[in-house]
Amino acid sequence: MDSCVTAALAARDYECAFLHLNYGQRTEQRELRAFHDIAAHYGVSRVLAVSMEHLAAIGGSSLTDRSMAVTAANLHATGIPTSYVPFRNANLLSVAVSWAEVIGASAVFIGAVEEDSSGYPDCRQSFYDAFNVVIREGTKPDTRIRIVTPLIKMTKGDIVRTGITVHAPLHLTWSCYQNEDLACGLCDSCALRLRGFQSAGVPDPVPYAVQPDYRL
Amino acid sequence: MDSCVTAALAARDYECAFLHLNYGQRTEQRELRAFHDIAAHYGVSRVLAVSMEHLAAIGGSSLTDRSMAVTAANLHATGIPTSYVPFRNANLLSVAVSWAEVIGASAVFIGAVEEDSSGYPDCRQSFYDAFNVVIREGTKPDTRIRIVTPLIKMTKGDIVRTGITVHAPLHLTWSCYQNEDLACGLCDSCALRLRGFQSAGVPDPVPYAVQPDYRL
Numbered sequence: 003m004d005s006c007v008t009a010a011l012a013a014r015d016y017e018c019a020f021l022h023l024n025y026g027q028r029t030e031q032r033e034l035r036a037f038h039d040i041a042a043h044y045g046v047s048r049v050l051a052v053s054m055e056h057l058a059a060i061g062g063s064s065l066t067d068r069s070m071a072v073t074a075a076n077l078h079a080t081g082i083p084t085s086y087v088p089f090r091n092a093n094l095l096s097v098a099v100s101w102a103e104v105i106g107a108s109a110v111f112i113g114a115v116e117e118d119s120s121g122y123p124d125c126r127q128s129f130y131d132a133f134n135v136v137i138r139e140g141t142k143p144d145t146r147i148r149i150v151t152p153l154i155k156m157t158k159g160d161i162v163r164t165g166i167t168v169h170a171p172l173h174l175t176w177s178c179y180q181n182e183d184l185a186c187g188l189c190d191s192c193a194l195r196l197r198g199f200q201s202a203g204v205p206d207p208v209p210y211a212v213q214p215d216y217r218l
Numbered sequence: 219m220d221s222c223v224t225a226a227l228a229a230r231d232y233e234c235a236f237l238h239l240n241y242g243q244r245t246e247q248r249e250l251r252a253f254h255d256i257a258a259h260y261g262v263s264r265v266l267a268v269s270m271e272h273l274a275a276i277g278g279s280s281l282t283d284r285s286m287a288v289t290a291a292n293l294h295a296t297g298i299p300t301s302y303v304p305f306r307n308a309n310l311l312s313v314a315v316s317w318a319e320v321i322g323a324s325a326v327f328i329g330a331v332e333e334d335s336s337g338y339p340d341c342r343q344s345f346y347d348a349f350n351v352v353i354r355e356g357t358k359p360d361t362r363i364r365i366v367t368p369l370i371k372m373t374k375g376d377i378v379r380t381g382i383t384v385h386a387p388l389h390l391t392w393s394c395y396q397n398e399d400l401a402c403g404l405c406d407s408c409a410l411r412l413r414g415f416q417s418a419g420v421p422d423p424v425p426y427a428v429q430p431d432y433r434l
Contacts, residue, residue: 056269060266062316089315089319104277104278123356132356136308140340141339142298
């Protein structure tokens with residue numbers, strides 16, 4: 003959902019190329035389908051789906067390690083959840099910047115959310131600020147690429163409302179960490195997403211096994 | 219050669235894990251063999267060889283794009299050579315830091331050379347300084363990983379002399395960008411390496427098709 007709304011915002015001002023990362027996460031196939039569906043929706047033909055199987059080999063996350071359980075959401079918990087994939091977004095941004103430098107892109111959009119999020123360290127604005135310095139120092143002198151994080155200060159409710167305003171195809175998105183057919187409604191990602199739709203007062207177009215009320 | 223001397227320096231103070239990156243470069247198989255040979259030499263069993271085929275798909279470099287020629291060395295040229303793989307070292311470091319965070323490593327050694335090098339932007343100390351900030355901002359609060367670049371200020375002659383001093387197995391290394399059996403002696407990487415051995419006054423143990431004198 004966050005990537006889709008980010009794409010909708012980017013598509014207003016830029017000719018887009020879409021990048022997707024498979025990293026051995028449980029819902030890899032469903033996410034890849036969503037990626038291609040959203041690319042088709044926007045008529046984006048320049049797409050790159052990258053397999054980073056090493057992130058699963060490295061492990062350390064309940065998203066990629068089948069021996070770790072995907073825990074039920076606790077939106078009041080503090081600390082970093084087991085779903086954290088170590089340094090994942092640096093891997094993603096590195097691929098994006100390599101590609102951007104070759105095709106001459108000027109911006110890399112990413113749907114990271116800092117405030118109303120799971121507390122992943124690589125979703126903080128300070129991480130993206132630091133990465134912008136790495137890009138400046140590690141690319142050709144005439145390369146100008148900046149990371150853009152339009153959602154970073156939004157709540158999930160803001161993201162849903164923004165998505166509806168810009169006609170983002172939210173029905174094509176997938177957020178559940180656990181299932182590929184019917185969203186579980188219980189994992190951290192489902193909980194955050196459902197709370198967003200509930201606080202925006204609109205139904206989520208994606209099918210769920212259960213939809214607890216997360217507004218409390 | 220640079221990676222091997224770096225590994226030799228790291229092995230004096232650390233229990234090591236070795237990471238190798240295949241990225242569709244022409245000499246991928248020969249470099250992978252060198253990686254395993256050097257790991258065996260040091261008795262390092264924790265090894266990870268990662269395939270980043272997307273760097274070849276992205277292209278933009280004579281090392282990965284078969285339609286671009288590997289140009290003959292010109293050690294007096296300025297500018298960034300065609301062998302530059304866009305933002306490659308950020309991709310490499312991102313994998314290394316993901317792995318380091320999971321296994322609890324405290325340092326990531328990389329054999330980057332700034333002064334006596336091909337002029338790649340992602341081999342500059344300023345790039346590694348910036349990346350250290352990204353690591354601090356993008357990993358768990360209790361994670362402490364720093365990038366170490368022991369060769370960054372060395373000439374290739376210094377690297378050869380240091381390698382000999384610390385008994386690095388230079389005969390197991392491979393540097394040629396072009397060939398996998400007999401080093402060409404003509405590409406940028408061969409030229410820099412040969413100049414290093416020539417200025418150190420010792421023979422290179424690796425076989426060459428030709429060995430021009432690069433000391434001028």
